Amino acid sequence: MAKRRRSSPDESDEDASYGPSTNPRKKRAPSRRLRPRKDTESADTELEQYSAARSSTHTAAIHRIADTSTLRSLLLNWYDGVHQRRGMPWRKPFDPSLDSDGRAQRAYEVWISEIMLQQTQVATVIPYYNKWMEKYPTIRHLAESDIETVNALWKGLGYYSRAARLLEGAKKAVEELGGRLPDNAKDMEAKIPGIGRYSAGAICSIAYNQCVPVLDGNVHRLLSRVLALHAPPKAKATLDILWSGASAMVEACDRPGDVNQALIELGSTVCKVRDPDCRSCPLAVGCRAHQRQQGTTKEKEKSQIPSNSESVTVTAHEVPDIEDLCTLCEPLPAGCLVTAYPMKTERKKAREELDIVNVVEWRHQDARDRWFLLVKRPEGG
Template structure:
């Protein structure tokens, strides 16, 4: 069996009861490196809710799944209810958005409230009541493998004859050929007032090179917020078992909640006193340290979904120093081997 996070999860915790009884540290450790770390935490929270408050019985409808389980949104609830319990309810994920927008020639921003409501309504109308799980999985797979964001395989699409985006492409090609012959399409002469809330915005005219990929047109994304952090690999030698590296645990909420990292301090991008601020952070965990040994190694950039985090990386080796024998709660010393299997983020492993 190919190892994936799902197979690893099921092998380690084959039942809801097993997952519910695991520690958050164990969940974070298995989830490390996968991103979207809150999902692992919420998955366990959901298991505990089912075991401790719902008598071990999973909610069986999209409505109750979304209402009773933490972290379960509309899409997840619909997917579970239709696939696991046979409820005739639609699902809308990124792949289904693309399929529906092209089939119905919806060119407006799919994240807008109007378009989102329309897509969910369409999904509900289309779902097969006899085989809702199969239908929803097929719609998602169609978007993932055939109706792809770029270079979609329209000739292989089972719904190509129903696709209004494909019809629009053919109309545009015909219109272009008529224009070359001096017969402009009268629709081209009509102004686009932008009043249609499902149509492509008037500021984004038809792009002949995109074909069906003109649908949908996404709004421009905001650039990720830039954050600067100074972090230090603090290492102390050990006669037995090799050197140890200091890791501290992040807060229980927020970005990378509960994961372990090198001691770090967030700075303003133009901060000139990062050296001093970092030493203060290190000493708050490990006591008095030789500031003269702190060396700047370079920088590492890691981009999250909404944050561009630049780490100014330092090192400090406690060669010849009195070993640090006590650490406060929320800190621990690990070997390099232990570090690679600990609940640390991909950014720290860089």
């Protein structure tokens, strides 16, 4: 009797020696029907993760301002309508008719305001500035003063080292520079104590109409969003890109001082840390962070999530050439909101210190006279 040939595991039933199987107990292949999705939250999350991953893959070219003339025009038009709202006494339009002495006086006024505004709100600074200018209307008046008088006038602003540097800078300007602050940012930063790149740029652009940039905390945040730069905020490469963007905004500009003040004002009042008012921002049309947020929202609205679908279908985007990729930015958090820029950093834990204070008091026998020993702290340390 001939033996039947068993079908191999790789052969179908139809290839067996005796034809298709007619065994009624043979199990059918499981149905491939798709189960309805229980919720859409995971689909939203998947889309957000996709958008975040895609946004971290981009060319370095997006971190350069493409059309500075248009953005500058929009910025200045906005600034012309708002620059007097907060009533800053030091904020005046550039006057080309001023002679060298007049411009040096403006430089002194802007210098005082910039140092006072460091880590201090505008509303707090205004009354202090007015009192200061009454007491020391020119740089020579300040140079003739002493640290005790200056500190008494500064009381309440904090960070007294700022007042000391103002006095030191005024004395140096009078003794070595003819009673004037330098008329260019390079010399000002090099020769006046307490003036760094930002302060030199602000003073020289406003008082001397020099086309030099500024980058304070407000402009840092604003340009990080305009350039969609999500990188370690204090890294040299990050700062180089932001300084380049700030420089482009004032390059060959007729009103560099107004451009710089407008950037500061926009970052302070509109492009805020939380709840930025993108609808009223004049730079929204060129802000890549805003465009990305709008694009992510549209992708989410357009994504179709059928009730019988197991996954979200997203459209693949063209990946840029590897040689053009940005290697600085880090992945964005899910959602890709404007407030994701600039990149957040973890705050260092506050250092714990132990301070010991000794109070030396002398009293007369009748207790009417009391004396305390005071020692002036050193200049350093």
